[in-house]
Amino acid sequence: MTPLRINLEANDIPTHWYNIVADMPNAPLPPLGRDGKPVTPDAMSAIFPGPILEQEMSAQRWIPIPQEVRQIYAQWRPSPLCRALRLEQSLGTPAKIFYKYEGVSPAGSHKPNSAVPQAYYNKLAGTKRLTTETGAGQWGSSIAYAGQMFGLPVRVYMVKVSYQQKPFRRSMMQTWGAEVFASPTDRTQAGRTALAADPESPGSLGLAISEAVEEAAADPGVCYTLGSVLNHVLLHQTVIGLEAKKQLEKVGLYPDVIIGPCGGGSSFGGIAFPFLSDKIAGDKRAEKLRCVAVEPTSCPTLTKGAYAYDFGDVSGYTPIMKMYTLGHDFMPPGIHAGGLRYHGDSPLVSQLVHEKLLEALAVPQVATFAAGVDFARAEGIIPAPESCHAIRAVIDEALRCKATGEPKTILFNLTGHGHFDMGSFDRYLSGQLEDYEYPVEAIRASLKHLPQVG
Amino acid sequence: MTPLRINLEANDIPTHWYNIVADMPNAPLPPLGRDGKPVTPDAMSAIFPGPILEQEMSAQRWIPIPQEVRQIYAQWRPSPLCRALRLEQSLGTPAKIFYKYEGVSPAGSHKPNSAVPQAYYNKLAGTKRLTTETGAGQWGSSIAYAGQMFGLPVRVYMVKVSYQQKPFRRSMMQTWGAEVFASPTDRTQAGRTALAADPESPGSLGLAISEAVEEAAADPGVCYTLGSVLNHVLLHQTVIGLEAKKQLEKVGLYPDVIIGPCGGGSSFGGIAFPFLSDKIAGDKRAEKLRCVAVEPTSCPTLTKGAYAYDFGDVSGYTPIMKMYTLGHDFMPPGIHAGGLRYHGDSPLVSQLVHEKLLEALAVPQVATFAAGVDFARAEGIIPAPESCHAIRAVIDEALRCKATGEPKTILFNLTGHGHFDMGSFDRYLSGQLEDYEYPVEAIRASLKHLPQVG
Missing domain, CATH: 3.40.50.1100 (Rossmann fold)
Structure with missing residues (x-):
């Protein structure tokens, strides 16, 4: 056969993640702040925990996957x-x-490969709650799942039009115990501003990001999670x-x-x-x-x-x-x-x-x-x-x-x-x-x- | 770990299905026809192909799983x-x-374990098309998938209220190439009778079965498939x-x-x-x-x-x-x-x-x-x-x-x-x-x- x-x-299951930064012919260009200078980990520590920032900046070729993460991966x-x-x-x-x-x-997707370690490192760093944004809900459901695996509450700002039109991803997040809000909400300044301008606003991914980041930045116990783009996500x-x-x-x-x-x-x-x-x-x-x-x-x-x-x-x-x-x-x-x-x-x-x-x-x-x-x-x-x-x-x-x-x-x-x-x-x-x-x-x-x- | x-x-993957009939302390009681006598394979041959009827009646302990079925199972x-x-x-x-x-x-369920051999044996017996009924769509989608694997067209009579309220199982069946009808239809006598009595009939599983069986019984090239209850389904x-x-x-x-x-x-x-x-x-x-x-x-x-x-x-x-x-x-x-x-x-x-x-x-x-x-x-x-x-x-x-x-x-x-x-x-x-x-x-x-x- x-x-x-x-x-x-x-x-x-791999014991280490592979970091391409170690092998790139040219070092990656750093992200820059409003002053045009490379941003420091400190500048981002309000919304990301230390171990995640370390991975984001790391040039180490192989980064060990914690046993606790491998155990969840084994699912x-x-x-x-x-x-x-x-x-x-x-x-x-x-x-x-x-x-x-x-x-x-x-x-149902690759997203939990990063959601699980992100939840793990946040738990380790003493984060009390995670926030994120989601559109159709693929990332939101992954972080809802991962948060649940480590007993970490998750708040998801879901673009309102998706919240209304795609209720099943929302139910999935709620089944895993996450709180899901239709964004824009009246919970954040960004949301209130949007609602003042248009009470019927259908929301957007950009606005949902702003709400999730704002909540994380305002509360030292809360961190923000992101499902793609950044180096640590690719690493995972x-x-x-x-x-x-x-x-x-x-x-x-x-x-x-x-x-x-x-x-x-x-x-x-x-x-x-x-x-x-x-x-x-x-x-x-x-x-x-x-x-x-x-x-x-x-x-x-x-x-x-x-x-x-x-x-x-x-x-x-x-x-x-x-x-x-x-x-x-x-x-x-x-x-x-x-x-x-x-x-x-x-x-x-x-x-x-x-x-x-x-x-x-x-x-x-x-x-x-x-x-x-x-x-x-x-x-x-x-x-x-x-x-x-x-x-x-x-x-x-x-x-x-x-x-x-x-x-x-x-x-x-x-x-x-x-x-x-x-x-x-x-x-x-x-x-x-x-x-x-x-x-x-x-x-x-x-x-x-x-x-x-x- | x-x-x-x-x-x-x-x-x-098992090479044989296990037939409990061979080991039951008391032989199973046979299904009876309208005359109160055990039904013969002949009486059911209008809607089921020979190899399926053989399995339905068999007392053989181990029944070989065809290589073609194991190959699909291997998915x-x-x-x-x-x-x-x-x-x-x-x-x-x-x-x-x-x-x-x-x-x-x-x-997404156990149903294909039987849908695949049912499609295979129908293909082998020269069946040109399969019919079935479905409520929420779990069986219908399984037979749609299995029919597609053997190039066998599938018609699914889906209870109308589910057809309207659960469009995603319907889309799944259609993605696998099946024709899906909201039952009652005007394609069968059973359907037409129901529609005459109530043009807004939401349908029922019993009615959808009648439509699928009627189509199979009326056309020698068409056979009916069922997702549970019968001996051959349990066997699979x-x-x-x-x-x-x-x-x-x-x-x-x-x-x-x-x-x-x-x-x-x-x-x-x-x-x-x-x-x-x-x-x-x-x-x-x-x-x-x-x-x-x-x-x-x-x-x-x-x-x-x-x-x-x-x-x-x-x-x-x-x-x-x-x-x-x-x-x-x-x-x-x-x-x-x-x-x-x-x-x-x-x-x-x-x-x-x-x-x-x-x-x-x-x-x-x-x-x-x-x-x-x-x-x-x-x-x-x-x-x-x-x-x-x-x-x-x-x-x-x-x-x-x-x-x-x-x-x-x-x-x-x-x-x-x-x-x-x-x-x-x-x-x-x-x-x-x-x-x-x-x-x-x-x-x-x-x-x-x-x-x-x-």
Whole structure:
């Protein structure tokens, strides 16, 4: 019988996270404060606990994963690496397609890989409560779960329109004991200001961030958590790539191409960095390795954004970071159904794309969902819309292999399942989805608002 | 590190299903036709293919699992056996609690264990299309998935009120390529009759069954599929218990108590029978083994029903089967949120309960969801409402162990995840659920309509 899943045992859960900062050809550019100088850990200590800030700034190659975190990881890790044999057969490709399936986590995505250590380090540092923002709820539900695992109360500011339209992710967070507020609330100054301006405000991710940060900054016992973009989040996600490497080794393979969806960049860094390090180190196997970040044409950060210093949030509260950005006041169009809506991208991923060690690709929405449905019908798993972006690129790559006859090994990141996104599949299946290419002029306009540096 | 998951490899997927019929102290009573005589395979061949009918009637102990089925099973099987260590700790019980987690299947429950072989045998027998009915959609989505795996078109008659209120299970079926109709339809005589009587009819499971059976009976190329109750469905589900046995052996344990939710009985038979056979065979390890089927107090088939011949469907189209039943015109109350709504139960499970080889227990709704939330908060997995019934009984058993100090090994069937049932959790969390004990007088009344035998 062809083995379709390559499993590892609990003891194979990585003992260390891999920090690409140690191996980057050029040191990453630091985030800057309002004074144009690199921000100090002190400046961020009001909202993040010490161990998280240490990891954020660290250049140490291997960072130990605490036993308490590995014990929680063991609930679903090592996640399976699966051979997409039926998809290969349906495409008639000589390529071997493998997917690392992160949808097996309790929250259904890769997000708990970072939510669990973030909750752990906060507990360790004496944090009394966590805050965060969430849009559709994937990160919110992960931190609700992780907080519960360490007995840490969690408050989630959920964009009001999602709170009303996606009640099931909210129920999931509440089942795990989190308090969920429809943002804007009257609990914070930011929320009250927004409500004064528009009592019917549907909210926005930027506003929800402001509320969560404001609560954390105002109370020494409260810390803020973030689900992507920052170095420590990418660090935590490297368990994906480290396990995948071990699993491919079990069947004597090494990837020719690694493909992952990319929004804030954490799952992409997570799967790519442990392999990219081989390429940087001159490992023969990785000589021709390509790592491809896939994003939507309606939010084309890496492919059409500027590589520049910009704020991490819409309101300009955060330090500025050097990254690919569409401008911090960029708003993805309403017709976009597939996640990956962040205006910027992880500074680490951005710099490595800029230095041509990583590639980026944008795919249109309708073809993305079509790929997701093809995958579901071949492999049985209904992928998250985010993951569908990678699948589109994987199928295209496999079809190129069919044309050239190359038996490439393709590894991709199936970051989550689509159980809470069936509404988007419904819109696709009933022909209601459209493609949208974000206009270059609009990007040029929003890039005019980039902050001045130095 | 305490191993929380006991995994098996693809080669450990069982090679044979276990048929309890071979080992029952008394041969099972046959289903009877309208003439009061045992039904022949011929009488059912209009709606079921030959290999399925053979399995339905078989007394052979071990029935080989075709390689093609094992290959599809390998997508998610062997399913993990997990130690509920955090739940044990939160209860302070000396009991060891293990759960077999069937929510890892593509459709999120144990149902594909039977949907896959049913689709396979239909394909083999030359069936051109499958029909079935579905309420909330758990079975419908499983057969949609399984049909897709073998290139077999599937038509699902979905109870109209569920079709309208639970669109996401419908989208899931459509994503897997199935046609889904809101029942009653104007496609069948049964549907047209219902619509003539009430154009706004919300539909019922009984009516949807009639439509699916009618389409299958009218067209030689079309066969009908059923997700529980019948012998062949229980047979297929024994992969659950066979794997669990091997997994417990890996850690040197044998269960003292096996607990599972029970509606039509297929998942319960699936986990219990491979262990019950040891008890029947006089195996020392199984001497004190208890197998407990858990049902809702609002649909208390095994605990308050009569052990009698009754129809399998509401309309009285099917052969009559000897089983625990509340009467085929029983309707579970509208306030019931937790599944397991069938008026009868598997004839095999019923007979073994009647012969005191299996036990049954009914649990009230609010305490059932409370147990589900306790489990979610301890273990991270949000259980299907059906599975919550087992969890209620498990927690009660573990608390008894705490009182007596007995370090029992408890095995339970976590039959699925609750991702498509968050609406019910929402109702629980917001205090809208109530308990409901089905009144004895009402059961007495519906039992008056049992068919006359002989």
